[in-house]
Amino acid sequence: MYFEIKDLQVYYRAIHALKGISLTVNKGEIVALIGGNGAGKSSTLNSISGLVQGQSGIIIYKDEEITGLPTDMIVKKGIIQVPEGRHIFPKLTVQENLEMGAFLNDNKAQMEEDMEHVYQLFPRMKERRTQPGGTLSGGEQQMLAIGRGLMGHPDLMLLDEPSMGLAPILVEQIFDIIFDINQTGTSILLVEQNAQMALAIADRGFVLETGEIVVSGTGQELLNDPKVQAAYLGGESEQEKLQKGDYYF
Amino acid sequence: MKTILTKSSKFGVVAGIILIFSEMINLSSTLAEILEKLFTGGIATKDVIIPFYMGLVTGLIVFFTTFAFLKKQKSDRKNSFLHGLAAAIIISLVSGSLISVLNIILGSYLEKGKDVRVYLEALSPDVIRAFLFQTDVRHAVMNYFLSTFLGSMTALILFWLSQKTNQPAKTIRGLARLKEKIQVGRIFERYPAVKTISILLVIIAILTLPLIVNAYTISVLGIVLIYAIMGLGLNLIVGLSGQLVFGYVAFFALGAYTFGLLTAPKPFGIEMNFWLALLISLVVAGIGGFLIGLPIMNLRGDYLAIVTLGFAEIVRILINSNLMADYTGGPQGIKNIGQPIQPSIFERYFGKPLEDNVWFLYLIIFVFLLILYAAFRLQYSRTGRSWEAMREDETVAQACGVTTSSYKVLAIVIGAAIAGAAGALYASRNTYTGPSEYAFMVSVNALAVVVVGGMGSIPGTLLGAFIIKGLPELLRDLENYRMVVFGALLIVMMIIRPEGIWPVKRRKLSVAPESIEVLKEDLKP
Ligand SMILES: Nc1ncnc2c1ncn2[C@@H]1O[C@H](COP(=O)(O)OP(=O)(O)O)[C@@H](O)[C@H]1O
Numbered sequence A: 001m002y003f004e005i006k007d008l009q010v011y012y013r014a015i016h017a018l019k020g021i022s023l024t025v026n027k028g029e030i031v032a033l034i035g036g037n038g039a040g041k042s043s044t045l046n047s048i049s050g051l052v053q054g055q056s057g058i059i060i061y062k063d064e065e066i067t068g069l070p071t072d073m074i075v076k077k078g079i080i081q082v083p084e085g086r087h088i089f090p091k092l093t094v095q096e097n098l099e100m101g102a103f104l105n106d107n108k109a110q111m112e113e114d115m116e117h118v119y120q121l122f123p124r125m126k127e128r129r130t131q132p133g134g135t136l137s138g139g140e141q142q143m144l145a146i147g148r149g150l151m152g153h154p155d156l157m158l159l160d161e162p163s164m165g166l167a168p169i170l171v172e173q174i175f176d177i178i179f180d181i182n183q184t185g186t187s188i189l190l191v192e193q194n195a196q197m198a199l200a201i202a203d204r205g206f207v208l209e210t211g212e213i214v215v216s217g218t219g220q221e222l223l224n225d226p227k228v229q230a231a232y233l234g235g236e237s238e239q240e241k242l243q244k245g246d247y248y249f
Numbered sequence B: 001m002k003t004i005l006t007k008s009s010k011f012g013v014v015a016g017i018i019l020i021f022s023e024m025i026n027l028s029s030t031l032a033e034i035l036e037k038l039f040t041g042g043i044a045t046k047d048v049i050i051p052f053y054m055g056l057v058t059g060l061i062v063f064f065t066t067f068a069f070l071k072k073q074k075s076d077r078k079n080s081f082l083h084g085l086a087a088a089i090i091i092s093l094v095s096g097s098l099i100s101v102l103n104i105i106l107g108s109y110l111e112k113g114k115d116v117r118v119y120l121e122a123l124s125p126d127v128i129r130a131f132l133f134q135t136d137v138r139h140a141v142m143n144y145f146l147s148t149f150l151g152s153m154t155a156l157i158l159f160w161l162s163q164k165t166n167q168p169a170k171t172i173r174g175l176a177r178l179k180e181k182i183q184v185g186r187i188f189e190r191y192p193a194v195k196t197i198s199i200l201l202v203i204i205a206i207l208t209l210p211l212i213v214n215a216y217t218i219s220v221l222g223i224v225l226i227y228a229i230m231g232l233g234l235n236l237i238v239g240l241s242g243q244l245v246f247g248y249v250a251f252f253a254l255g256a257y258t259f260g261l262l263t264a265p266k267p268f269g270i271e272m273n274f275w276l277a278l279l280i281s282l283v284v285a286g287i288g289g290f291l292i293g294l295p296i297m298n299l300r301g302d303y304l305a306i307v308t309l310g311f312a313e314i315v316r317i318l319i320n321s322n323l324m325a326d327y328t329g330g331p332q333g334i335k336n337i338g339q340p341i342q343p344s345i346f347e348r349y350f351g352k353p354l355e356d357n358v359w360f361l362y363l364i365i366f367v368f369l370l371i372l373y374a375a376f377r378l379q380y381s382r383t384g385r386s387w388e389a390m391r392e393d394e395t396v397a398q399a400c401g402v403t404t405s406s407y408k409v410l411a412i413v414i415g416a417a418i419a420g421a422a423g424a425l426y427a428s429r430n431t432y433t434g435p436s437e438y439a440f441m442v443s444v445n446a447l448a449v450v451v452v453g454g455m456g457s458i459p460g461t462l463l464g465a466f467i468i469k470g471l472p473e474l475l476r477d478l479e480n481y482r483m484v485v486f487g488a489l490l491i492v493m494m495i496i497r498p499e500g501i502w503p504v505k506r507r508k509l510s511v512a513p514e515s516i517e518v519l520k521e522d523l524k525p
């Protein structure tokens, strides 16, 4: 098995954030994990990458149990998480941000190759490489965060709401890039509230509600599922959101 | 012409009043004294101020007034050099006459042997004599006119020169551009020899310094460097790894007491070798840091600040208590702490052994340079980078594979060890250590050293040490004004440079506003 979660449970003191979820990612797939605010999406990713400890259940990666390993071990194995909310190192330069992504990589040649790859994906990063990360625009920061993830040379990439708070035009570009990254052989577990876009590029999807997986299927199946449509594909259109000014650039 | 006359005499009056006022409150002579102390052997006692320095202070005050006047005039309309000359002469004459009147009055009273102190409490006869340039009234008046005139003229000439070179602002901008062009860093990169030579020159300058300055300056330099060492250590913890430490003095005290107990004849009588004791002090302080770091390594937030604050108080109370007096000397502290033996090289080179304080300053410089080197290496190492990343965003640093908990503790341990070395040096330098030296104020000062200079910046830390420990020493002669002036300076600095005086350089900080179109263009595969 490439990647599998079995009966994962997470408690924060009295809060039962994940109530036993199971999911799989096959090699080379994009798997979307859809859910509203507080559904437990970030908790899932954080327990995989070891940022949250004390979970129960089993996490298997390349036929090996990795449950409860510290984050640096997980990163070394090639599972790289890009945390939600465009977290970057604001005072480090763009280049230094990217270098931090390769923190555990001692292979200098490979690091430079990865850097070149990132600069190819995001030409703007190359232009701004001597500039502090904090001075980038919101969209650029998200790209920097993804670029930093790529610098870890991921085998499996965990993306936490990469489209959060971005203008529709940028969202589209970000998803294009995620698709490109996947094309080069990286498996992706994509956490999103933007179900429409995520499911469109996903091979398979899982819908998470208050700590439980309620529906699963291929991306197309979920897009056509009436329950999913009602819950995640209706509501405010992107155009309306843009007019309300909910977006950062 | 008439307006020039009235305007410039107004400025002359202002300058004169400033002169009189600063003499009345005794500011001129204390300033002159400080200047004198800086440049001469520091033998100055209250009643002997070299007239030159009195004149210098007077001249400076008039200089600034004249410069301000000329600048103001310039914004009004175009001004010829002659106009300026006339104005400068008038200013110097008016201010000179005013200050001379005061001196004639005071001086003639003094010459008649009348004690003016009865009327002007602030002025002692000594001070008046200083104002008289150590001469009689007639000469004093001449001196004053000379210094006001020279001050005024210097202002005029400088102003005129700056006009000739096309507006000062432009000059400054030009200089900035030149600086950008030259870019020391790039030269260093291209010609490594230049870098080596400059470093050598700086080191030589530092090494000759103890030989040419006086005993007072040596003692100030010593304390400044010890605080610089502490600042370097604290900067690792606070500036780089981003953890707040309120009780840094604890580690300083650990180092000082370990060193004291190991080298003093009482209470244990070990009298260990200096270097070994220094090393052990460093290690003990580091272990102290480790023990403090362990419980907080998995916590987030400023727990360390509180924990170290408590730890510092515990340490202070313990060394002060009579309970521990058999081991720590209690309130009396430890006396006769060991000093290092001067190696015979010095004697061979200089013919005679160096004086104790000079030799010890060399020792402090040596340790300081070692730690400076280590700090530089650390900051630009992988470890330093991960500290910075941790400070910026702990979650992401962890997600990048940084084991934040161990890096946190590592920063505390290294910072604490450096404080321990500083403490050992401090104890050895004073040959005494006692609980009163490890008050909370030391922690505050150490923190101020880091913050004032610029968090995370090594040169900033050195500058901070000078400002926090050196400046108050230089201002010591201002006595009553000292803390007021110091406080005011700190406030001004923090307003002008909130990031610290010498913040870490991160190149361009501006970002051009951009449109969606630009981004879209960029993102096209
Ligand atoms: N560190 C934490 N401490 C306590 N509760 C938490 C913590 N992180 C998340 N939670 C709670 O767990 C639930 C799931 O949160 P999260 O995984 O962040 O959801 P999502 O990412 O889907 O929005 C929420 O109810 C949230 O309040």
Ligand SMILES: [Mg+2]
Pocket (backbone or CB within 6 Å): A041, A042, A043, A084
């Ligand atoms: Mg989340």
